[in-house]
Amino acid sequence: MLFKDTLAQAFGAISAQRLRAALIILAMAIGVASVIVLTTLGESARSYIVNEFEALGTHLVIVLPGRNETTGGHPPLFGETPRDLTLDDAEALFRSHHIAAVAPLTIGSAPVSTQGLERETNIFGSTYALRRVRHLMMAQGSFLPKMDVNKALSVCVIGQTIREQLFADQPALGQWLRINDRRFLVIGVLASEGQSIGVDFDEMVIIPVASAQALFDTHSLFRILIEAKSKQSMYQAVDEITGIIKARHEGEDDITIITQDSVVSTFDKILTALTLTVVSIAGISLVVAGVLVMNVMLVSVTQRTAEVGLLKALGATQRQLHWLFLTEAAMLSLAGALLGIALGLVCITILTTLYPDFPVQLPVWALLAALAVSLFTGLLFGVLPARKAAKLNPVVALGKR
Amino acid sequence: MIQLKNIHRYFQVGEQTVHALNDITLTINKGEYVSVMGPSGSGKSTLLNVIALLDKPSSGSYLLNNLNVIQRSDDELAKVRRENLGFVFQFFHLIPRLSAAENVEMPMILAGVAVKERKQRVADALASVNLQDRSSHRPDQLSGGQLQRVAIARAMIMRPEILLADEPTGNLDSKSGIEIIELLENLNQQGVTLVIITHDQTLGDRAPRQIRIVDGQIAY
Numbered sequence: 001m002l003f004k005d006t007l008a009q010a011f012g013a014i015s016a017q018r019l020r021a022a023l024i025i026l027a028m029a030i031g032v033a034s035v036i037v038l039t040t041l042g043e044s045a046r047s048y049i050v051n052e053f054e055a056l057g058t059h060l061v062i063v064l065p066g067r068n069e070t071t072g073g074h075p076p077l078f079g080e081t082p083r084d085l086t087l088d089d090a091e092a093l094f095r096s097h098h099i100a101a102v103a104p105l106t107i108g109s110a111p112v113s114t115q116g117l118e119r120e121t122n123i124f125g126s127t128y129a130l131r132r133v134r135h136l137m138m139a140q141g142s143f144l145p146k147m148d149v150n151k152a153l154s155v156c157v158i159g160q161t162i163r164e165q166l167f168a169d170q171p172a173l174g175q176w177l178r179i180n181d182r183r184f185l186v187i188g189v190l191a192s193e194g195q196s197i198g199v200d201f202d203e204m205v206i207i208p209v210a211s212a213q214a215l216f217d218t219h220s221l222f223r224i225l226i227e228a229k230s231k232q233s234m235y236q237a238v239d240e241i242t243g244i245i246k247a248r249h250e251g252e253d254d255i256t257i258i259t260q261d262s263v264v265s266t267f268d269k270i271l272t273a274l275t276l277t278v279v280s281i282a283g284i285s286l287v288v289a290g291v292l293v294m295n296v297m298l299v300s301v302t303q304r305t306a307e308v309g310l311l312k313a314l315g316a317t318q319r320q321l322h323w324l325f326l327t328e329a330a331m332l333s334l335a336g337a338l339l340g341i342a343l344g345l346v347c348i349t350i351l352t353t354l355y356p357d358f359p360v361q362l363p364v365w366a367l368l369a370a371l372a373v374s375l376f377t378g379l380l381f382g383v384l385p386a387r388k389a390a391k392l393n394p395v396v397a398l399g400k401r
Numbered sequence: 402m403i404q405l406k407n408i409h410r411y412f413q414v415g416e417q418t419v420h421a422l423n424d425i426t427l428t429i430n431k432g433e434y435v436s437v438m439g440p441s442g443s444g445k446s447t448l449l450n451v452i453a454l455l456d457k458p459s460s461g462s463y464l465l466n467n468l469n470v471i472q473r474s475d476d477e478l479a480k481v482r483r484e485n486l487g488f489v490f491q492f493f494h495l496i497p498r499l500s501a502a503e504n505v506e507m508p509m510i511l512a513g514v515a516v517k518e519r520k521q522r523v524a525d526a527l528a529s530v531n532l533q534d535r536s537s538h539r540p541d542q543l544s545g546g547q548l549q550r551v552a553i554a555r556a557m558i559m560r561p562e563i564l565l566a567d568e569p570t571g572n573l574d575s576k577s578g579i580e581i582i583e584l585l586e587n588l589n590q591q592g593v594t595l596v597i598i599t600h601d602q603t604l605g606d607r608a609p610r611q612i613r614i615v616d617g618q619i620a621y
Contacts, residue, residue: 313482
């Protein structure tokens with residue numbers, strides 16, 4: 001039997017049962033489409049987050065006060081709070097040769113107001129180095145000036161949202177902004193970043209770190225952001241930071257250091273696992289579709305018992321009958337897979353239109369995998385009915401009409 | 402050509418064993434025209450199925466064209482059937498979704514004959530049963546006599562030496578029945594071995610050689 005004829009006969013058999021074929025194709029298509037859409041969403045979320053982190057700088061090191069580790073023994077008693085990080089600690093880090101920039105950070109929340117408009121927002125206390133470390137862009141004016149970190153200058157840099165809300169119809173530069181009971185001169189406006197991981201710089205007011213410490217009446221730092229000179233020197237920088245802080249903290253290793261790539265890889269792992277989980281759940285629908293294919297094919301074999309008997313009488317071998325029914329199952333699955341891909345692409349296009357900011361990308365491997373899996377399920381679940389057809393006793397089969 | 406020797410066929414029906422063929426020994430020569438008659442349940446259909454290689458005898462030997470066809474796999478038998486045997490059934494057994502031409506073409510598709518040759522042979526076969534203008538009609542658009550003529554064209558498309566007909570006129574009116582019988586006899590005159598199973602005495606009497614089966618045995 002020629003391959004072309006096998007295809008033609010299988011296709012003929014499918015087209016004789018249009019409604020049934022359409023329903024089974026739809027079931028398969030829904031399975032494939034859900035796998036594709038969910039994979040795409042998972043993959044996009046993963047690459048979105050990884051990209052965001054990498055945009056922060058690939059050799060960023062974050063120093064946090066306190067030690068995060070799990071040890072045996074008794075839980076620590078109150079009063080054992082770690083030493084604070086101070087501005088002096090931050091300054092001391094400049095001694096390392098592997099560090100390009102150090103941005104100490106103090107964070108607090110305070111009401112900001114101008115000309116009767118007031119809102120509560122996050123205040124970042126930092127230095128001019130923050131701009132470099134976080135890759136901030138300016139829309140207007142300038143960032144915090146380069147100056148002694150201990151100097152409390154009354155200037156501030158504001159985010160786009162703050163500018164829109166507090167200085168809607170007027171230039172913000174040169175205006176006074178009241179934070180708590182202190183006045184700060186607006187010297188710059190940040191360019192809008194869109195969504196950014198963790199902090200929304202559009203809603204931010206940045207002031208010199210010493211001013212922030214005075215404002216919030218604290219001497220400790222929330223954390224220190226450090227940019228290493230290169231990716232290679234990052235680990236040496238980590239060692240040196242540990243050494244310097246340890247020396248300053250009476251030999252206590254009481255800080256936690258997070259490197260950028262460890263954060264990225266952690267998120268990468270978590271999101272990959274999440275994607276796989278979600279896709280496996282969607283995969284169940286593919287299996288269900290496979291069972292449906294099997295059901296339809298079994299009905300098809302039963303209904304066409306006389307035909308199978310006839311084909312046997314006309315000289316069809318078991319192998320030929322086997323392939324005939326398998327081809328039918330494969331065709332149904334393939335049609336379902338193709339329709340599913342089309343459906344998935346439509347869903348993705350709709351998503352892209354609704355959320356243009358979210359970088360939706362369909363990984364090619366997901367497309368191929370969905371195609372392969374649906375074809376595989378179709379064939380797998382097609383084997384049983386095909387075998388049943390091939391094994392039919394021709395005398396009994398011909399007796400059925 | 403067809404040599405059956407001491408053929409037995411038992412069926413297990415519930416607790417009972419039915420002895421459908423009881424020691425059948427039969428030789429049919431090339432070009433013969435044989436009718437097999439007998440009351441229903443006599444075993445004549447079982448005999449046809451054994452001759453057609455659709456059913457395997459419980460014991461006995463069967464040589465088809467001097468080829469031992471007893472200890473063969475299903476697929477080998479399928480090939481022997483395809484090349485040596487043509488079938489005509491009481492209920493026509495045409496595939497409803499296929500046109501007359503496609504039904505006639507089917508044995509050649511299974512045999513892997515090239516498309517071009519197939520078209521030519523189908524056209525010739527349909528012409529020989531006077532149905533050239535019905536080739537694209539589906540079975541539900543044809544009359545009983547026309548259906549059986551399509552079936553005969555299909556049975557002969559692989560040019561088998563043996564044509565087995567199981568009650569070929571059983572579902573036809575007498576006029577179409579006569580037409581079909583004449584068509585089959587015409588093929589026999591061209592050298593095809595013809596075996597017709599029937600319970601119709603006048604039909605059976607037309608054959609030069611008549612075999613009566615009663616209770617699974619040949620009655621002389």
